[in-house]
Amino acid sequence: MYNWVLCQFRQVLTLFLDACNTEMKEILERRLYRLIQTGNGFERPNTGPLMDRFFELRGRAGKVQARLIFYFDADKRIVFVDAFYKSGNKITKKDLSKARKNRKLIKDEEEKANAFNLIH
Amino acid sequence: MPLISSIRLNVLKKLKEDRGYRQRFFRGQAADEIAISIRSLREKRKKRQADLAKKAGMKQSAISRIEQADYFGWSFRTLFRVADALDARLRIIFEPTETVIADYEKREKETQLNEQFTNVHTANALIKEMASQELPIMKPDSQALRSSSLSAQG
Numbered sequence A: 001m002y003n004w005v006l007c008q009f010r011q012v013l014t015l016f017l018d019a020c021n022t023e024m025k026e027i028l029e030r031r032l033y034r035l036i037q038t039g040n041g042f043e044r045p046n047t048g049p050l051m052d053r054f055f056e057l058r059g060r061a062g063k064v065q066a067r068l069i070f071y072f073d074a075d076k077r078i079v080f081v082d083a084f085y086k087s088g089n090k091i092t093k094k095d096l097s098k099a100r101k102n103r104k105l106i107k108d109e110e111e112k113a114n115a116f117n118l119i120h
Numbered sequence B: 001m002p003l004i005s006s007i008r009l010n011v012l013k014k015l016k017e018d019r020g021y022r023q024r025f026f027r028g029q030a031a032d033e034i035a036i037s038i039r040s041l042r043e044k045r046k047k048r049q050a051d052l053a054k055k056a057g058m059k060q061s062a063i064s065r066i067e068q069a070d071y072f073g074w075s076f077r078t079l080f081r082v083a084d085a086l087d088a089r090l091r092i093i094f095e096p097t098e099t100v101i102a103d104y105e106k107r108e109k110e111t112q113l114n115e116q117f118t119n120v121h122t123a124n125a126l127i128k129e130m131a132s133q134e135l136p137i138m139k140p141d142s143q144a145l146r147s148s149s150l151s152a153q154g
Helices: A012-019 A022-041 A097-119 B011-017 B019-044 B049-056 B060-066 B076-085 B097-132 B142-153
Strands: A005-009 A047-049 A055-061 A064-073 A077-085 B004-006
Touching: A005 A012, A005 A022, A005 A097, A012 A022, A012 A064, A012 A077, A022 A055, A022 A064, A022 A077, A022 B011, A022 B019, A077 A097, B011 B019, B011 B097, B019 B060, B019 B097, B049 B060, B049 B076, B060 B076
Parallel strands: A005 A077
Antiparallel strands: A005 B004, A047 A055, A055 A064, A064 A077
């Protein structure tokens, strides 16, 4: 049984995968499939920890490198909040600003929903 | 539109139907496995890439390349040298496609069953909670029901 569930902020991952060329799409799909099986036990070099409890899933096709940014959430959810093609050597704080913003939006909405459940 | 949604990968379907996709998928998996195994065993042995390279009679850059998941240029000779240097057994298994697909199918079915089980339990818990709170939705208005059935008849 695959214990982990892949989730995404809006359509961030689906749209990125659809825009990738076939080679990159297949590499990323393969690693995503493994991620469902292994969850937080998935090892380097295909995934790696970043700052602020974010992780990256790596894909490389020739000289092009893709990065899918995710975090582990409750109920064994793996939530993807950003995806982009890597330009520099390292993922910087600036690269993670969108991921951070999207995670905040998710958390804010969950808090609102929890507050609503407590009232009703 | 919800902020967060689950993703379904249609990998199993493609593996079953597309032989080319299947071959690329399995080759990629093998490369991933080699990179992951070498790196994790090297870290377990508390060796740096340079240490391993020295022991295997290779360059550090060669070890770095093998540890990259997208590298396909290794040979059995190289892998045996790395295995010896790490004091490990190198094992090669040929798995028939039908066995791999059957295993994936079994896992996906179990996952779907588990999801349905969770959904049913969540729904049951929700119904019980609504019943305990005596929400109006659980108590249809008898007057309204009678008038609606009369209008349906008439």
